[in-house]
C-alpha cells in the first residue's frame with residue numbers, strides 16, 4: 034500500500050480520532066509526515082543488561098533481566114500503589130505502579146523471567162523504578178531486535194492514555210511500511226557532493242537503525258539538512274536586505290571623532306576596542322546598512338565604542354541615539370557621555386519616562402530641527418512624537434530586554450533605515466549567534482581594559498554567614514561598598530520579598546547605624562524612592578546595597594568590591610555572571626560570594642562550580658547552553674529562530690553548523706535568488722519550511 038505522507042494521523046491503524054487529537058495537542062503530530070520527523074531523543078543500547086547491584090540513581094535509563102518475587106498493594110486512597118519486588122540474583126529493586134493495577138497483575142506473573150526498562154530512582158529509601166516497561170525475556174518483540182532502541186519523548190497526558198515511546202515507535206514503523214517513498218529534500222548534486230545519506234534511508238535508520246554506522250550517517254544527514262536550511266534562510270534574507278536596502282554612507286572621519294580621540298579620551302583604547310571600531314567604521318562607510326551585534330563581556334568598554342561610533346555619525350551630518358533598557362542605565366549612559374564629551378560642541382539630551390512634559394516638547398523640536406545631535410534614553414525613544422531630522426545610527430544596549438517588535442519600531446523613525454548596532458553583555462555562544470542572530474554581523478570585544486584583576490568567587494553555605502559578615506566589615510573599613518542581591522521570581526514573589534526583608538533586617542542588625550548605612554532597593558518601591566536610595570549608593574554615602582535584581586544590568590560603581598548573591602542556586606548562569614560583573618570595575622581586588630542552601634540539584638552545583646572556576650563570559654555561556662539547551666537561553670525565544678530544531682543541538686553540533694553555514698554562503702554567492710534549475714528544490718523546500726512562520730529577520 035502506498036499512502037501519502039500528508040494524510041491525517043487519525044487514519045493510521047490503531048490511532049483513531051481521540052489519540053490523533055492527543056498526538057496533535059501534545060506533540061504537534063498531525064500528519065503521517067510529522068510522525069516520521071518526530072525523532073528519538075536518544076537510543077538505549079538493548080544489548081546491555083545491568084546487574085541490579087551496579088545500579089546507581091544517576092543512570093537515566095537501564096535494562097534489567099530478572100524475576101518478580103511478589104506483588105503487593107500499598108497505601109490507600111490517592112496514595113495507593115502496586116509494588117513488585119524484582120530480583121536478578123545480584124540484588125533487588127522495587128517496581129512501583131500508581132495506575133492500571135489490574136492490567137499489570139493480569140499480564141505479569143511472579144517467577145517468569147522479564148526484561149525490564151526504566152529510570153531508577155530512590156523511593157522511601159529503596160531503589161525503585163516507577164512504571165517500568167516489562168516484557169518476557171524469552172520472546173522480545175520483533176521490532177526490538179535492533180540493539181538500539183529509540184526513545185521518544187512523551188507527556189504525562191499521553192502516557193496516561195497509553196501512548197508511550199514504544200507506541201510512537203510502532204506508529205512510525207507502520208507509516209514507514211505503508212508509505213512507499215519519502216521525497217528527497219536536498220538536491221541530488223549536493224547529496225552526492227556531500228556524501229549525504231539519502232533522505233529515505235536516513236529517516237528509516239533514525240527510527241530503525243540497522244547498525245551503529247548507519248545510525249551515525251542518518252543522524253548527520255538529518256542534522257545537516259536542518260541546520261543548512263536555517264542558514265540558507267537567514268543568509269538569504271541578509272543578502273536580500275543588503276541588495277535592496279541602501280545604507281547611509283559615513284565616509285568622513287571628522288573633527289569630532291578626532292578631537293575626542295586626541296583630547297578627551299581618558300585612557301588608551303584596548304586593541305579589541307580599536308579593532309571593533311574599525312569594523313564598525315568600515316561597515317558604516319560601505320553603502321550597506323549596518324546590522325551589527327556587538328558582544329563584549331561586562332566591563333569590556335562597550336560604552337566607549339558606542340560613543341565613538343555615534344561621533345562618526347555626527348561627523349557625517351547625522352544624528353544618533355542610544356537606547357537602554359532601564360531608566361537608571363539610561364541616566365548613567367547620559368552622565369558618562371556628557372562627561373566624556375565635555376568641552377566639545379555636541380548637544381546631548383536624555384529622554385525617559387520621567388522627562389517633564391515641557392522639556393520633552395522642547396526636545397522633540399530640537400530633534401526635528403537637527404539642533405540636537407545625540408539622544409540617550411529608554412523605551413520612551415520609541416514613542417510616536419519622537420522624530421529625528423536625520424537619524425543615522427541607532428545603538429541598543431543590552432538588547433535581550435528589547436523585543437524584536439521594538440527594534441522594528443526604531444527602524445521606522447527614518448525614511449532610509451539607520452545603521453543599527455545592538456550591544457550585549459551576555460556572551461552568546463558562537464552557534465547561537467550564527468542561528469538566532471545569523472543575519473547580523475558580529476563584533477566581539479574579547480579583551481578587558483588593562484589592570485583589571487579577575488574577581489575571586491567563593492561559594493559559601495549558610496553556615497559561613499558570620500565569616501562573610503566579618504569579611505564585609507573589613508572591606509567597608511577599607512572604604513569599599515557592598516552589593517547583596519536577592520532573587521525575585523514572579524511565581525514566588527511574596528516569599529522572595531519576605532526573604533529580602535529578613536535579609537535586610539539581619540544585615541542592619543550586623544551593620545547598625547550610625548556607623549553603617551545600609552539601603553534596600555527593589556521593584557515594589559516607587560521610582561523616586563528607589564532613585565534616591567540608589568543615588569546614596571552611587572555617591573558613596575551608603576556602604577551596603579541590598580537589592581533584587583534591579584541592579585542586574587549595567588550600573589557602574591568602581592568602588593563596589595563585593596557582590597554577595599543570596600540563594601545563588603536559584604539564578605541562571607548568565608544572570609550570575611551579569612551580577613558578578615557589577616564588581617571588579619576598579620583596580621582593586623573584588624569578590625563575589627555565592628550563598629546557597631545545602632540542597633543543591635546537580636545542575637545548580639554545576640552552575641556554582643562554573644562560576645567559581647572561571648570569569649570568562651564565553652566559557653560560561655557555552656556551559657549554560659550545555660546545561661539548559663538553547664530554547665531557554667535568555668532572549669532566544671523572542672528572537673528570530675525561523676523554525677524549531679528537531680534533531681540538532683546547538684551545544685554539540687557547532688561543526689555541522691559551521692559547515693552548513695559555509696555551504697549556504699557559497700551557494701548564495703553563486704546563485705543569490707536560487708534561480709538555477711539545480712537549486713530549484715532548495716527554493717521549494719525553503720518556502721515549504723517557512724510557510725506559516727513569522728519572518729523575523731526582515732525587521733532586525
Ligand code: ADP
Nearest residue numbers: 300301302303330331332333334335336337482
Ligand atoms: P560595558 O562593556 O560593561 O558596558 P563599560 O563601557 O561600562 O563596560 O566600561 C567599563 C569601565 O571600563 C568603565 O568605567 C570605562 O570607563 C572603563 N574603560 C572602558 N574602556 C577602557 C580602556 N580602554 N581602558 C581603561 N578603562 C576603560
Ligand code: MG
Nearest residue numbers: 335336430587
Ligand atoms: Mg554597559
